[in-house]
Amino acid sequence: MKNSRMRFYLLPLFLMVIYGSATYAFQTNVSLLQKDTAIINDWYTDAFLSMKDDLKKSDDFINKAWKMSIDIAYEKGVSDGYYYTGCVYEQKGAMNVASRYFEKAISLYVQGQFLDNLPDCYRRLGEIYMNQGRNYTALLNFLNGLHVAEDQRDYVNQIELSIQLANYHNRVSKDYDGAISVLNNAEKLANKQIYLSAFGPIYLQYGISYCRQRNYEQARYYVRKAKQEFDVTSSPDNHLKALFVEGEIYEKLLDGEQLFAVLNQAKPLLDSIVNDSLETTYGLLRAKALYQTGDYNAALAACEELNTKLADQKREDDQYLIFALQFKILYALRDFRKADQLFNDYEYTRDSLYTAQYIGQGIEMSENYKLDKFKRQILEQELKLSNSIYQRYGFIAGIAVLLIILGILYFHFREKDKLAHREVIKNSEISVQNEILKQTNRHNELLMREIHHRVKNNLQIINSLLSLQARKTTNREVVEMMKESRSRINSIALIHNKLYQQQSLNKLNIQDYIEQLGVHLLSIYNNNKNVRIHVDTGEVTLDIDIAIPVGLILTELITNSLKYAFVEREDGEIYIHVKHNGENDYELIFKDNGIGIPEAKLNQNNDTLGFRLIHSLTKQLAGIIHYTFGEFSLYNIRFKG
Amino acid sequence: MKKDIAIMERIYIVEDQMIITLDLQHMLEDLGYEVCGISPSYHETLNNIEVVKPDLILLDIFLQGDKTGIDLAHVLNQNYHIPFIFLTSHTDDQTVKIAKETQPRGYLVKPFKLNELYAAIEMAFGRT
Numbered sequence: 001m002k003n004s005r006m007r008f009y010l011l012p013l014f015l016m017v018i019y020g021s022a023t024y025a026f027q028t029n030v031s032l033l034q035k036d037t038a039i040i041n042d043w044y045t046d047a048f049l050s051m052k053d054d055l056k057k058s059d060d061f062i063n064k065a066w067k068m069s070i071d072i073a074y075e076k077g078v079s080d081g082y083y084y085t086g087c088v089y090e091q092k093g094a095m096n097v098a099s100r101y102f103e104k105a106i107s108l109y110v111q112g113q114f115l116d117n118l119p120d121c122y123r124r125l126g127e128i129y130m131n132q133g134r135n136y137t138a139l140l141n142f143l144n145g146l147h148v149a150e151d152q153r154d155y156v157n158q159i160e161l162s163i164q165l166a167n168y169h170n171r172v173s174k175d176y177d178g179a180i181s182v183l184n185n186a187e188k189l190a191n192k193q194i195y196l197s198a199f200g201p202i203y204l205q206y207g208i209s210y211c212r213q214r215n216y217e218q219a220r221y222y223v224r225k226a227k228q229e230f231d232v233t234s235s236p237d238n239h240l241k242a243l244f245v246e247g248e249i250y251e252k253l254l255d256g257e258q259l260f261a262v263l264n265q266a267k268p269l270l271d272s273i274v275n276d277s278l279e280t281t282y283g284l285l286r287a288k289a290l291y292q293t294g295d296y297n298a299a300l301a302a303c304e305e306l307n308t309k310l311a312d313q314k315r316e317d318d319q320y321l322i323f324a325l326q327f328k329i330l331y332a333l334r335d336f337r338k339a340d341q342l343f344n345d346y347e348y349t350r351d352s353l354y355t356a357q358y359i360g361q362g363i364e365m366s367e368n369y370k371l372d373k374f375k376r377q378i379l380e381q382e383l384k385l386s387n388s389i390y391q392r393y394g395f396i397a398g399i400a401v402l403l404i405i406l407g408i409l410y411f412h413f414r415e416k417d418k419l420a421h422r423e424v425i426k427n428s429e430i431s432v433q434n435e436i437l438k439q440t441n442r443h444n445e446l447l448m449r450e451i452h453h454r455v456k457n458n459l460q461i462i463n464s465l466l467s468l469q470a471r472k473t474t475n476r477e478v479v480e481m482m483k484e485s486r487s488r489i490n491s492i493a494l495i496h497n498k499l500y501q502q503q504s505l506n507k508l509n510i511q512d513y514i515e516q517l518g519v520h521l522l523s524i525y526n527n528n529k530n531v532r533i534h535v536d537t538g539e540v541t542l543d544i545d546i547a548i549p550v551g552l553i554l555t556e557l558i559t560n561s562l563k564y565a566f567v568e569r570e571d572g573e574i575y576i577h578v579k580h581n582g583e584n585d586y587e588l589i590f591k592d593n594g595i596g597i598p599e600a601k602l603n604q605n606n607d608t609l610g611f612r613l614i615h616s617l618t619k620q621l622a623g624i625i626h627y628t629f630g631e632f633s634l635y636n637i638r639f640k641g
Numbered sequence: 642m643k644k645d646i647a648i649m650e651r652i653y654i655v656e657d658q659m660i661i662t663l664d665l666q667h668m669l670e671d672l673g674y675e676v677c678g679i680s681p682s683y684h685e686t687l688n689n690i691e692v693v694k695p696d697l698i699l700l701d702i703f704l705q706g707d708k709t710g711i712d713l714a715h716v717l718n719q720n721y722h723i724p725f726i727f728l729t730s731h732t733d734d735q736t737v738k739i740a741k742e743t744q745p746r747g748y749l750v751k752p753f754k755l756n757e758l759y760a761a762i763e764m765a766f767g768r769t
Contacts, residue, residue: 460661461661463664464663468667523756
């Protein structure tokens with residue numbers, strides 16, 4: 001008992017221990033991995049932060065993290081390795097190498113769906129392509145990046161990529177309205193997200209767009225704001241760009257003096273940095289300024305200088321601008337022969353059709369992107385709508401189910417109620433039937449009583465008839481016979497009288513009956529003698545079929561005793577017992593203290609009606625009779641009830 | 642037990658069973674009474690007693706017709722002031738109770754014996 005109880009407690013304990021250790025082991029495993037990846041990510045972050053100041057240190061961190069990622073097969077870490085290395089090469093100015101790394105990083109990011117650095121990677125690659133003049137590929141990258149950034153809710157890159165897109169519109173597609181709308185979005189987003197460093201580039205692009213649209217007021221306003229945003233010392237490149245836009249405005253306004261003033265402002269800044277693109281822009285602006293101030297030869301010389309500088313660079317749009325300026329200068333110098341030759345040369349080097357197509361493709365891509373975005377919005381709305389439809393259907397279905405349940409419950413209870421009602425009706429029917437049965441029973445009882453009463457009355461009529469008959473004779477023997485017959489009839493009438501009077505209609509309590517029978521017979525045959533009859537039957541009751549023969553036997557026995565036993569005596573005793581010995585076994589004992597019947601007379605007596613009746617009725621009761629004569633005359637009759 | 646002819650009381654029997662009535666008549670005559678009339682029903686009894694004017698009536702409770710010996714007893718008490726003894730085989734409580742209300746001179750249960758009849762009649766006349 002105790003043992004089984006112990007086991008009862010130990011089993012859950014054992015299971016708990018197993019569960020605990022398993023969970024611990026699993027958690028340690030997971031936490032180990034998490035710890036490693038966290039270290040790797042930390043190293044990459046450190047590398048990124050130190051990239052501008054200490055490229056060597058940054059490179060070390062990246063290599064460490066990259067190696068560890070490969071060791072523990074941490075896919076994201078491996079992909080990040082390409083991205084950060086690309087960033088390092090970008091910083092170093094090795095744009096071709098950087099672009100290779102970025103391309104690889106992008107393919108791995110897309111493959112593994114590591115989206116954190118993906119928009120930034122697209123932007124950087126796009127910028128490189130843009131600077132390399134691969135405008136179409138650049139646009140693809142910007143749009144892809146924008147896609148991912150919007151999905152990821154990466155606001156920084158959304159803004160940065162928007163600026164790049166605006167730059168593309170300004171520089172390549174010449175869609176200034178498009179650029180301004182993109183910038184509007186970016187500005188709103190930057191305001192909302194308080195992304196301060198974006199304002200400078202945004203204003204700069206605004207300046208360019210408005211300038212190209214010849215909205216010089218707006219252009220100057222934005223350029224001024226851009227110059228405020230770009231600090232001269234911390235970001236000279238951008239400040240220079242802003243200055244050049246300002247220069248362009250003056251150039252367009254044909255204000256050569258102001259243009260020179262701007263260029264003079266720009267010159268020291270330009271000398272402090274190394275940037276081919278900006279130098280080209282400066283050179284071009286300077287050439288234009290010289291052209292506008294009428295110093296054509298100097299302008300032409302400047303153009304020549306720019307051309308030699310750009311010879312090894314594939315910057316077609318810049319080359320086109322220089323060509324256009326040269327053409328104008330040559331015309332101004334009226335050197336038409338040289339101008340025509342320049343035009344033909346340019347036609348050879350540049351496939352204008354190709355360029356137009358190239359730009360056209362960009363516009364198409366941009367339109368496609370807008371269309372795609374619009375489609376996605378529609379899709380999202382449809383999804384929301386279908387969700388709401390599902391919700392509505394779900395709600396309706398829920399209500400329907402609820403109604404069905406309520407209905408079922410209602411019918412269930414109504415059915416129950418009906419059943420209960422039916423039961424009540426049934427019960428009342430049953431009680432009515434019971435009442436009818438009771439009444440019928442009472443009626444039947446009444447009828448039975450009436451029958452007993454009538455039988456008794458009829459027996460009395462017979463009795464009276466015999467009485468009347470007896471009066472007609474004086475023959476003593478006949479009178480005696482009539483008397484005996486009447487007492488026999490009376491003993492039967494008494495039984496019916498008893499049954500009529502008492503509660504039970506077929507079972508007779510024989511104590512009362514025998515007592516009354518004795519009194520009646522005493523009144524007939526008692527010849528002024530003191531004979532007492534003692535009856536003791538206990539609680540024995542007999543059926544009417546048994547009671548009548550027993551009553552008749554007793555009538556004979558008592559009559560016999562009263563007539564013959566107490567001759568020559570003044571008093572006597574008669575004892576009557578009825579006993580119930582067993583289920584079907586009754587015993588009648590009759591005795592008197594009379595003289596008894598002598599042997600000689602007994603044989604004679606056997607032939608009398610009284611004795612014949614006693615024997616016959618005993619036989620009818622399937623009984624046996626014994627009698628002995630001594631001090632008492634004793635009759636013992638055992639019969640079946 | 643037999644009585645003087647000169648002072649024979651006249652007894653009227655109301656009983657619907659004529660054989661029993663006959664037997665009773667013999668018994669009464671044996672005892673020395675005069676049976677001055679017999680009738681089986683309420684109405685016949687009322688018709689006869691006007692004329693017969695008996696000293697005592699032996700009255701069965703259940704009679705022919707719709708009226709009972711009890712109804713007859715009430716009329717006897719109210720209009721004739723003739724004493725009566727009920728003569729019946731009914732001994733149930735209800736019958737005894739309604740019979741008692743008519744203040745009979747006696748209540749004899751059938752079957753009765755000669756001496757019982759005698760005692761009852763003599764009591765009714767106020768003699769022992």
